[in-house]
Amino acid sequence: MSDLQAALANSEVIHDRATLDAAIARMAERIGDDYAGSVPLYLTVMHGGMPFAAQLAFALGERGLDLEFDYLHATRYRGATSGGELVWKHRPATPLQGRRVLLVDDILDEGHTMAGIVAWCREQGAADVRIAALAVKVHDRCVEGVCADYVGVEVPDRYVFGYGMDYHEQGRNLPAIYALKE
Template sequence: MTRHDLSKALRDADLVHDEATLRAAIARVGAEITRVLAGQPAVFLTVMQGALPFAGELATRIDAPLEFDYVHATRFRGGTEGGQLEWLRHPGVPLAGRTVLLVDDILDEGHTLKAIRDHVLAVGAARVLLAVLCEKHHGRTVPGLRSDFCGVVVPDRYVFGYGMDFHEQGRNLPAIYAL
C-alpha cells in the first residue's frame, strides 16, 4: 500500500461506526451539553483540522448561546506518530472568566488535548468542558485527562473518517473505519 492509497485502506479497513450511529451519538452529546450549560453562554472552541466535521454538526445540536473560535495545534503533521506540539493558531477570542467547550475528534493518548486545555486554563478560562466524537480506551491516556462528553468508543487501532485522516485524506468520510 502506498502512503496515500485511501481506496486500498478503505478496502482493508473495518467499518467501526456508520453515519447513522455517528449522527445519533452527536445528537445525544448535543443534548447532554445543552443540559450542562443550562442556557449559560460558552466559547465553542474547535480543534482543527480533525474536529471540523464533528464540530459543525454538534454546534447545531446545542441550545445555548455560543461564541465560536478555533485553535490549531498538532503533533502529527500528516504522520501517524506524534512529535513535539506545534501551535499553528491560538484562540482569538478572550477566554478569561468564561466557560470553554473544547471540541475535538478523538481522545486517544491526549497529549495535544491536554496542552490545549492547559493553555485555555492558563489564560483564565473559568472552566473547560471537553467534547470528543470518539475515545480509545487503553492505558496510555495522559493521567487526569478525560472527556466530559463522548460520542462513541473506537478500538485501539488506527481509525480514520469523520474528521480523522488517513495520511491527510478521508476526513470527509461519513463513517469511522479502523485498520
C-alpha cells in the same frame, strides 16, 4: 490505487453515519443541560474536529443553546501516524479570561495534544474547560487527568479514520469511522 483506496480496502466500518448522528444527539442533550443559561466559548480543534464540531453545533442550536465560536489549531502529528512536540498553528482570538470553554475535537487518543490545549486554556484564565470528543480510543495509555467530559463513541485501539480523522491527510470527510484491520 490511492493511499485512501488501499486503506478503505483494508479496513472496516466501526461506526456508521446513523450511529454517529445518534451519538451527537445524545451528547447535545447533556451539553445543553450542562450549559443552560450560559453562552460557552466553543473552540473547534482543527482540522479533525471541524466535521464533528459543525454537526454538534447544529444539534446544540436545535436545543436552544447559543455558542460563541472560535477555533484553534494545535498538532503533534503533522501528517504522521505518531506524535511529536505540540505545535501551535493558530490560537483563538477570543479572550478566554473568565469564560466557560468547550473544546470540540474528533478523537481523544492518549491525550498529549489535548493536555497541552487544556493547560493553555487554563493559563489564559478560562473559568471552566471541558472536552467534547466524538470518539475516544479504548486503551490504558491515557495522559493522567485528561479525559473527555462528553463522548460520542468508543473506538478500538487501532488506526481509525473518517469523520474528521485522517489517513495520511486523506479521508477526513468520510461520513463514518473506519478502523484498519489488524
